[in-house]
Amino acid sequence: MSSSDAPQRGRPSVLDRAAVATATFRLWTERGYDAVSWRDISEATGVSVRTLVRHFAHKSDIAWVGVPAATRRLRDALENMPADLPVDESARRAIVASISDDPMKPAGTDWIRVVCTEPELAGSAPAAYRPWIDELAGFIARRAPGISPAAATAVASGYQAATFAALVAWGEGRSAGDAAESADEALGWLAVRRPAEEINLT
Known part of the structure; x- marks a missing residue:
């Protein structure tokens, strides 16, 4: 796979907020709200921490x-x-x-x-x-x-x-x-x- 074919992370043109919420709630249910970091959410969604924080000022906003x-x-x-x-x-x-x-x-x-x-x-x-x-x-x-x-x-x-x-x-x-x-x-x-x-x- 060439570098141009690799999955792109970090700056999606349109963030799928519903997909982020679904993945995040799964993490929160499994691990507990306080135990899940922005990095955990990033790894679960394929969206960079920077992009997540740009769209959600607080972790609670995802809810x-x-x-x-x-x-x-x-x-x-x-x-x-x-x-x-x-x-x-x-x-x-x-x-x-x-x-x-x-x-x-x-x-x-x-x-x-x-x-x-x-x-x-x-x-x-x-x-x-x-x-x-x-x-x-x-x-x-x-x-x-x-x-x-x-x-x-x-x-x-x-x-x-x-x-x-x-x-x-x-x-x-x-x-x-x-x-x-x-x-x-x-x-x-x-x-x-x-x-x-x-x-x-x-």
Whole structure:
């Protein structure tokens, strides 16, 4: 094999972030999060440490490569919700639709096992999921007249937490059916209702 035919490492023109995440989660599952270095990830993926660090400022960022795609799927599903459908039913249907296609992509249930057991990853979750929450909060604000931006964000955060908990239960085998069915059941218990004007909270 000539030098020009040799596999190229270090500076791919387009980094396959999903492939990096899949390989990395496999390492984290086998060895533990703290035991896996950038060099280990480089050897497992064929991507240089320099390139990895250029694409992922922190090792924990690899855990959340699927969130942008999940956010796009959520946005598309929300845009297709009928205007006359109640906001809570719309949110439930859109979230379930957004996770029906490979909800754990790219790392499968390895994602659940690692994210739930590593403090650094759990601590980075709120920032990672903020675009997803903002997308849902914007929808809720448009569909629930009178709700404040802060309340819409709080409600969206509740939906995110419930969805994540349902996926955890599914990944751990504590939920019947697939991931979408687990989320559907959990989210069915949530409701968005305008507070009665006569209630005095003072």
